[in-house]
Amino acid sequence: MPAIRINNIDLGYDTFGSGRQTLLLLHGGLLSRRQWQQQVYPFSSRFQVITCDLRGHGQSGKSEGTYAMPLFADDVSKLIAALGLDQVVVCGHSFGGMVAQELALMYPDQVSALILAETNYGPSAGLGETLTALLGWWALALTSVERRAQISADRHGHYNPDAAQYLLMEINQHARDKANYLNIFRASISFNSKPRLKYLECPTLLLVGEFHPQSHKPAQAMERLIKHAQLHVVPNAGYLLNWDAPDTFNRMVLEFLEQL
Template identity: 40%
Template sequence: MASVTVNGATIAYDNHGEGEPILFIHGIYSSRRQWDQQVAHFSNKYRVITCDLRGHGQSSSTPDTYSVKLFTEDVIALLDELGIDKVTCLGHSFGGLVAQELALSYPDRVRGIILAETMYGLCSTPWDSMAGMMWNVWLPKMFGVENYMGLISQYFGMYTPGGAAYIQQEAGRHMDDPANQENILMASLTFDSRWRLHKINRPTLLMVGQYPHIPMIYVHNWEMYWRIYGAKFSIIPQAGHLLFWDNPAAFNREVEKFVASLA
């Protein structure tokens, strides 16, 4: 592990391989560890960068009000530190919000973006806001944090050996710091790219799993496909929200095909 101090936070990252750079951004309450299988696969041919977003994994939490914009600025500062001019960015779930903002605010730093099981925000409609509050606020209070973690880890990890244990450990750690957890949550609940999607002018691949763990993601992705000019769409078979774990062979194949098309 390496780390760099950017914008007042210590950002943990790993840097493997050589070649065209690919940046992998994890989902909410997760860490760069979720990409272990992708690092092993892609670092033979590409330069692979994984990082822990501020307040996640081994990166420090700060008293700042978190936002997707702030996370994006952290990523840009990391790329500057590593001397990377342009990158292909793959973001999963919450990480996909950062990838979108990267393409919108810093298009000259982006070769292409891959949005895996992500959405355009949780405040675009009352239904989106309600869904976000249900998953992240109401259910933990209703069932208690420990029972809630058991519930979501079994739900999202049902197709992956070891997936449930990882989710319970990683996400549960964030639940132990309520202030940081709420700060991260508010960043997701205040982001909305719906009416800016047409401004994304970098090659884009949208990816979803065959099994819709989060039905809203399917709805958002079809709209994103329509709004982002030239976007490509891929459904990973025998996979759910954790598609990079559920079917890594198919996931890696689609990612590699897209990255190769950018050459």
């Protein structure tokens, strides 16, 4: 699989298809570009599709020191430029959605539209949810790798056995390096785009899973704060909505892209 040297790490990526638009897919935290296996072929029949592994994930390199969202965004910006692309539509899930927001805020000329799935604008999305997330991540960090993987699979994969198995595989791989795991966590909790969302000018599609209500209020706030945003609920889906209801997720994304 190809990789490009960016910001002192090798960034793994794949490209599929061709078309008048390019769609860049950014996976969730502690996952990898394999998250998009049910989207790549439906999307690449109409568009060029790029998937990549974010820093510290999948087949991309890790780095010492503190991770922060601007670093992830700069990695992606340099990948876009290295591939000779001027503008892309960016679709990010959860942590990948935070990277997508940061990318669009830092490098607006590179982003023609955003698709933000099951993400939020940072810890200020809700004190209760933030404390729960903090305790959850630290508790997971103190458990065995196998237990961490099982907890994540039970929490987010119970709507779809295939999603549960996928999460088990990914978390088992990514949670083995505790320092890298906590680095990703710190980048997530230090992110706060809320005061800057008013500066986003590109069309934005917000997607949340019907069965993951924790994401609904932040998404509703984001819809109000982003000028050209529209929010849709994916029925019969939870946090990993692109696995729980892939056909519906794909249809909603394609309908949005056709409007651009």
